[in-house]
Amino acid sequence: MRIFDTKVQEIKYKVLCEVSKQTWEGQDSFAVFNDIASVIVGKDEPTIGCCIYKERAIVAERIRIALGGKKEDPNIVEVIDIACDECPEAGHVVTDLCRGCLAHRCKDACKLGAITHDHKQKAKIDKSKCVECGKCAAVCPYNAINNFIRPCERACKAKAIHMGETGAAAIDSDKCTSCGSCVYKCPFGAAVDKSFIVDAINIIKESRKNPGFEVYAIMAPAIASQFKYASFGQIITAMKKVGFDVVMETALGADMVAVQEAEEVIEKGFLTTSCCPAFVKYIENNYPELVDKVSQNLSPMAQLGKYIKEKDPTAKVIFVGPCTAKKAEMKKETVSPYIDCVLTFEEIQALIDSMNINIENLEETVLDEASNFGRQFALSGGVANAVKEAIAELAEQQGPESEAAKFELNPILCDGIDKCKTVLMQASKGVLKNNLIEGMACSGGCIGGAGCLTHGEKNKDAILKYSEKATSNRIIKD
Structure with missing residues (x-):
């Protein structure tokens, strides 16, 4: 099940x-x-x-x-108009709690004449005049006026969703970060992320021809928290039965990035992480003055893809993770040479089941390439901890007089756009005391991604157990 x-x-x-x-x-x-x-x-x-x-x-x-959706639409997320018609009009509405009082404080508070009362003294709001200031709601003694916000709008902390002319939700491409929060929160499934599952299947089918090529699946560490009915090793075996020639941990790419970001923050003195593409996009959209502070290193996904293609230029690399924003990231000029396709955990579940593979009965395949630090990139705080460890290892290698030994890392963690906004605002004004911002668009980190099968506190425990099983507790490989 x-x-x-x-x-x-x-x-x-x-x-x-x-x-x-x-x-x-x-x-x-x-x-x-x-x-x-x-x-x-x-x-x-x-x-x-x-x-x-x-x-x-x-x-x-x-x-x-x-x-694959509309090719001309740059957004990763599309809205199905005919599915998006069940939500009432957004904004302030008078509920059944209105008692028809004589005071009419709501009417007095509205300076635009948007509130009237019927013969029973019940309040009504004229939407053609209302500017959604909320003054009427603030003075109502019965809390009868409610500010209704559509679930997708409430979920979108980047304020990229608004009501279109037809009444359906519309996405502002200039504000959207492709985080997928609207996809997960829409109760009617009207917001949907484009899928490249057909591309992945065609890549696998093409690889079987002569001459062929190897297809790599690189698995985000958050996968260890997802398949409740099977072990991590069984999922790896299932991936190989689907047709992937090689399965690797993206956590290995995370180890590589941790070292690179450690060196970069030592050199520059201040840095924001670049592992989360939605966080990076949010900075680009809202804090252009901080763009040069974003780490110039590739994300773990792209870094591992680069590592693979440098060894095997004919290889095809498919990333499997919890993140819809990775689908947008793979289209970037700096990333597209290394990543051929992106699938979410939802999609890999469907891909495995489409071949009638009984995961529960499979033997386990051992995968142990990354450190426990790299595996914890799936959690808020994991990147900062890995960078701290990488600095310590660099200092050990380079000696007590090195820049690494003298550098004191002072990170701040922010998961969820609201928290990121607060920290980035401080950084833009030059009042942030920290020298590393670890930013993740999803609450809890990657385990909160829109492409996850499940979300919850137990997912964090699963990642911690997965990281403890790593043979290596050092980031820098010998």
Whole structure:
């Protein structure tokens, strides 16, 4: 039984699974749309929409996004308009708690004449005049006026989502960080991240031709917290059965980055980490004066991809992780030469199941390439701890008179855009006392990513146990 946080994730998984099956068989998913739709929406099953036909129209949109979505749309996240029509109008609304009092403090507080009262003295808000200042809500003695915010808007701390002309959510490309918070929080599954699962399958199929090439799967350390019904070693075995020739830990790339960022912060004196692409994008969008403070090193994903391709230029590298923003990162000029495709944990689950692989019955494959520090990159605080350890190891190598030995790291951690915003504001004004900002867009770090199967406190414990199993407790390899 597959475990997901929500029914929305389950439906998304079913679509990805069916699209994968058709792709393995060489079928066009739209050509066999009825076959897929009948699996997702049965004829006699109740639906969450108004009718079965609307549900199948939504399935068609989900298939389109599973096939890569609109090529002309730069966003990684797309909104399915016909699925995004269940939320009431956002903004201040008068609820049933209104008692029709005589004081009319709400009306007096509104200087724009947006509030009127009916014959029962119940308040009404004229949206054509209201500017959402909230003064009426502040003075209501019954707390009867509520500021309703759509779940996707509330989830988007970058303020990239607004109501479009049709009433459906719209995404501002100039503000979006591709973090995927709206994808996870939308209760109707209207916000969906583009999938490259078909690209991954085609890469694997192409590799089997003669002459072939090796396909690498590089696994983000957060994966150790995801598959509750199977061990980490069984997941690795399943990946090889899917068709990946080599499976590696992205935590090895994290070890490499930790050393590079240690050297960089020693040289520059102040640095923000660059491991989280959504955090970096948020800086670029909102704090351009801090862009030169962002680490110039590649992320662990890109660094490991570079390492692999330098050894084998013909190799194809597919990253598997919790992060929708990695899909945007792989398109950057500095990253695209090293990463050929990105899949989330949701997508790798569907990919494995599309081949009817029974993970629970597989033998374990041992993977032990990275340090315990590299594996903890999945958690808030993991990058800073690794950089601190790397500085200590550099000082040990270079001697007591080295710059590394003299440098005192003073990091500050921020997970979630709200926390990042506070710290970045201080840094932009020159009042931050710390010399390293570890920034992660998702709460808790990568284990809070939108592409995770599950979220929760137990995921942190799973990563800590996974890191403890690492043979190496040193970042710099001999």
